[in-house]
Amino acid sequence: MKAETPGAPSPRSPGPAGPADVVVAVRDLWRSFGPQAALAGVSLAVRRGETQVIMGPSGCGKSVLLKHLVGLLKPDRGEVLVFDRPVHALPDADLDALRIRIGVVFQSGALFDSLPVGENVAFPLRRHSPLPGEVIASRVRELLALVGLEGKERLMPSALSGGMRKRVGIARALVMRPSLVLYDEPTGGLDPLTARTVDDLILQLRADLEVTSVVVTHDLDSAFRLADRLAVMDAGRLEAAGRPEEILASPNPFVRRFLATRAVVVTSS
Amino acid sequence: MSVQRTFASPPPSVLEAVGGRILRGLDETGRTALMMIAALRWMGRGRLEFRETLVQIHRIGVDSVYIVLVTGTFTGMVLAYQTARQFIDFGAQTFVGGLVGVSMAREAGPVFTAITAAGWVGAGIAAEIGTMAVTEQIDALRVLATDPVRYLVVPRLAAAALALPLLTIFADVVGGIGGYVVATAAGGNSGTFIASVQRYLAPYDLVAGLIKAFFFGLIIASVGCSRGLDATGGADGVGRATRGAVVTAILWILACNFFLDLILFPGSSW
Numbered sequence: 001m002k003a004e005t006p007g008a009p010s011p012r013s014p015g016p017a018g019p020a021d022v023v024v025a026v027r028d029l030w031r032s033f034g035p036q037a038a039l040a041g042v043s044l045a046v047r048r049g050e051t052q053v054i055m056g057p058s059g060c061g062k063s064v065l066l067k068h069l070v071g072l073l074k075p076d077r078g079e080v081l082v083f084d085r086p087v088h089a090l091p092d093a094d095l096d097a098l099r100i101r102i103g104v105v106f107q108s109g110a111l112f113d114s115l116p117v118g119e120n121v122a123f124p125l126r127r128h129s130p131l132p133g134e135v136i137a138s139r140v141r142e143l144l145a146l147v148g149l150e151g152k153e154r155l156m157p158s159a160l161s162g163g164m165r166k167r168v169g170i171a172r173a174l175v176m177r178p179s180l181v182l183y184d185e186p187t188g189g190l191d192p193l194t195a196r197t198v199d200d201l202i203l204q205l206r207a208d209l210e211v212t213s214v215v216v217t218h219d220l221d222s223a224f225r226l227a228d229r230l231a232v233m234d235a236g237r238l239e240a241a242g243r244p245e246e247i248l249a250s251p252n253p254f255v256r257r258f259l260a261t262r263a264v265v266v267t268s269s
Numbered sequence: 270m271s272v273q274r275t276f277a278s279p280p281p282s283v284l285e286a287v288g289g290r291i292l293r294g295l296d297e298t299g300r301t302a303l304m305m306i307a308a309l310r311w312m313g314r315g316r317l318e319f320r321e322t323l324v325q326i327h328r329i330g331v332d333s334v335y336i337v338l339v340t341g342t343f344t345g346m347v348l349a350y351q352t353a354r355q356f357i358d359f360g361a362q363t364f365v366g367g368l369v370g371v372s373m374a375r376e377a378g379p380v381f382t383a384i385t386a387a388g389w390v391g392a393g394i395a396a397e398i399g400t401m402a403v404t405e406q407i408d409a410l411r412v413l414a415t416d417p418v419r420y421l422v423v424p425r426l427a428a429a430a431l432a433l434p435l436l437t438i439f440a441d442v443v444g445g446i447g448g449y450v451v452a453t454a455a456g457g458n459s460g461t462f463i464a465s466v467q468r469y470l471a472p473y474d475l476v477a478g479l480i481k482a483f484f485f486g487l488i489i490a491s492v493g494c495s496r497g498l499d500a501t502g503g504a505d506g507v508g509r510a511t512r513g514a515v516v517t518a519i520l521w522i523l524a525c526n527f528f529l530d531l532i533l534f535p536g537s538s539w
Contacts, residue, residue, distance in 0.1 A: 070412050096414035110409035113400070124413045172413075 021047045022081075023180055023212045024069060029078035031064060031236075038064040039075070040236040046229075051206055051213040055223045056233035057258070062216040063107070065233070066184050069214065070102055071095045082180065100128055103173030103181040103211075107188050109165035111157040111172070117144070118153030121171045128176065143171040147201060163194035170201060174209070181205070183215040187222045199225050220261070232258060297517070301495040307418045308426050308491075322424040329390045329425070329490075330432030337436045338443055340385045344377045345369060345444030349451035357456055366462035367469025369448035374474040375534070378441040379433075380526055383485035386433060387518040391493040394425055395514035398497025399507040407498065417498065425490040433486030434479040441475065477533040484529065485522050492518040 024046035031039040038061045046052040054062045067073040068080050071087045080087040085098050111120045121140045125131055131139070144150050147167040157165060166186060173181055186202060187195035199222050206213060217223050223230060224244055231241040232255050240250045247255060281289065311317075348369045356365050398421055401407050410417050445466065452462050493514045500510035 067408075072408055072411060092416075096416075099412050099414045102412070104409070104412040106405045106409060108405055110405035112406055112409070113404075123415075127413070127415055 023048050025081040027079040030076045037236045042238050048212055049210055050228040051226050052229050053215045053223045053227035054231045055217055060233040061236040062233050063184055066182055066216045070104055100176055101178055103178035105169045105173045105183045107185040109169040113157055117155045117168050121175055124176050143175055147171045163190050166198055180212045185217055187219050301491055304495050305491050308422045311419045311423050318424050322427050325424045325428035329428045337382055337440050340381050341440030341443040342447035344381050345447035346451045348372050349448035353452040353455040353457055362457050362461055363465050365452050365457055366465030370466040370470035371474055373441050373444040374478045379437045379478045379481040382437045382440045383522045384519055387489050388515050391489040391514045391518045392511050394493030395497040395511045399500030399510040402500045403503050403506055422494045425494055429486035429490035430483050433482040437482035481529050488521045489518050
């Protein structure tokens, strides 16, 4: 099944993205693990200020794609450009400089177990900024308040619930004021109420901070709530990409089948 | 109900199994060596994480004191027990103190301390870093523009290379005391034991033992870090990394001990 052209304008879309508008450009990306192709020729463009949601079933390659965007994995073939920099070909020092401009929220939160919440959030600032301790502490308080966890600086990660860990992970990802934030299954493993809270937080961050976001999820509710643009993946391929209404109208059999698993979302949308 | 037939691949031949194990061993050794080179590069640039290094010195050194107290003391006691009675019977009790002292300083002190640390420290390092690897904390370090080798490996290498010689000195001392207690309890003379130590134990024996301990510390930390960083697959992967770190470190310690003996005591072993 041929994918729709990623980033292609729809009748209701604002028009073609100029090169300056594209924050993330993925071109013909291939990656295999042994005989298994995790990515098979994926192309995608994410525009400045938009929230691009990549959805698909577990194991379809969406998290692998996300890891390529921040250089955690190298492609077998293809290109990944973030802020016009070739992530796949950058030397370590340049890659680190680029990573400072990108916030990543991991599926599990990936908080450092040995550090309390405040130090987890402060970690990037302590390592990469010359700010004095009081300014860092103030910034940490501000971020924790933003994610609804004010006063939790001294708690250890082991004392946090799944939703709190995710929110601390979001605070840590935002502390360097990144212009691009990548979310890996932000609502995965959360109860519906907590998942809604995390979704609302992501929407609020987009509105307040105007960051570009890439969200990987298999949660359809969350995907349609967050997305400016959607991409649907299956077995390492992009089956469809476009605005939410275009995805809803997609004739692609896999997309229809995938959307049918949450008929209530489709109809309500 | 249909009957499903499964076709399992035939078990590997002995040659395949041995060859596979050797290849895996070479692969692991190669990755550990590359990690060590990267760590030495950071050290060469003077990029030490002082706070983390101090934390690791405490964990590796201070927290190991009690276990080394026990292993060191009993090692010295066994050495004295096995030799004192027979040497005294043969009228050669002037050698007992020297034998215990030299054995502790050259071999028993550094080797038993290192083997103890491989189980205590090496397993801890592999489990901690392995857990970080399978819970995406290592990936988080990378995306926060922090090299895991610099942040995790270098402090552990530095701490183990410093702590193992200090622990070995401690083991030598408590082993000597344990040997003294047993030798005098077996009928030996206190002054003779001490005089024997002074006569036969050369400063070089102590220094050679500490040189060995320095290398054993590097082995324990590097194997533990390498196995931890390579851990995959959840709790099972962490368990495998931990077991592998202990076994591999002990094998390397014993093999390196032999070659270090050849270098540090040329001719004396023959």
